[in-house]
Amino acid sequence: MSRIKEMKEVLLGIYNYLNKLEKGIEDIIERYQDGDEGQANRMMVEVIDSMGWIIEGINSTGEIQKEEIEVDKINEHLKEIIMAFENRDYVLLGDLLEYEINPIIDDWKKKIKPIIEE
Template identity: 35%
Template sequence: MIDDLMKETVEESLKYIPKLIVGIDKVINYIDDGMYVEANNLLVSVIDGLNWSVQAITLTMPLHGYKLDMEKVNESLKTLMSGIENLDYQLISDSLNYEIKDILSGYINYCRKGELN
């Protein structure tokens, strides 16, 4: 039962995270275009998606074997939150583009190579 739930969660994450990355790219584009209200509105959903994704990856690690570097994740999220708190849209964009997307892409690429346990 638990294995089935883990498999289902991994499958869902492999469908969802690429969509989340598209959403991240939209936030970045909104910021680049000076559309900060739109960026902020979408950023709320992106943060919710990040929360779910990190939990899904962490909880299903026994199945896929990908070790999420939680120190890196936490540091990236701190940077993102600092950008949000200070309305530093360049920091938000850079954090999403160069840190958070890399973390999510690393997981997707690992799983797509078929290296599941």
């Protein structure tokens, strides 16, 4: 398999995962709003873990990106999320997910889609 094809496969996997991640984040936000912090926290651990894999994958595909997929923006927010998580500030966590992380995920999907559709 060619290197370019491999990178497209990585981005396809990331794209599909981002769709699932968006739904998971919506579920987490709802659980925080409903007071089900225990389940939301378990789900948050998975989200934080998966972001590392996603960022690594995006960074490894830079040469086929038409428009640079910036991962630096999310790193700042991930630090805030971890701090809010440690402080048990579930309102802030929900807000960060909804207003900071979701728009970034949406932006990444918009930039990945044309690459995987080629």
